[in-house]
Amino acid sequence: NAGVMQNPRHLVRRRGQEARLRCSPMKGHSHVYWYRQLPEEGLKFMVYLQKENIIDESGMPKERFSAEFPKEGPSILRIQQVVRGDSAAYFCASSPDYEGSLHFGNGTRLTVT
């Protein structure tokens, strides 16, 4: 059973461009979480989604950031008009239900130049 797949593994964008980060959850998992990690810092919660629904987006910046988890296909974290401060590792995790443990992908490392 494949684990949580994130791509790309590394992404370089110039200031002002858009970044699209993809996350395919484990098979059978319908709950997806996104986190951001700055170097030498902890995980900051961004958003929690179930299929076609955003459950908790309290950690998402109000502007430029959006997330979706469509009925078919991966979850997407989209960052518009990126700035240098968006440079970080973005981790996706999935779980089979509300109570289950999270399974993490290996992250996408975004660098904004």
Added chain:
Amino acid sequence: GDSVTQMEGPVTLSEEAFLTINCTYTATGYPSLFWYVQYPGEGLQLLLKATKADDKGSNKGFEATYRKETTSFHLEKGSVQVSDSAVYFCALKPDMRFGAGTRLTVKP
């Protein structure tokens, strides 16, 4: 909202030393508690968990007991190895918030 507070690092130990990393939580209900480990360049992996008071989670020689009276879930290991060097995160559900992480370095 619910949250966890984790012991600040970094922690440096010699091989075979005893490890304790403190974690306390604040929650309105009865959360499940977790410890995750992150090796360099990787995502987090579940280390152990406990879902109710007095439960003890254990894995790979690590243990943690869910203490409702002290709202704690401290991670312990009796004899650490160099291969245990990593960053350790405490977390709780249902909100799935993580502590700041504690970097452990074990020296031969």
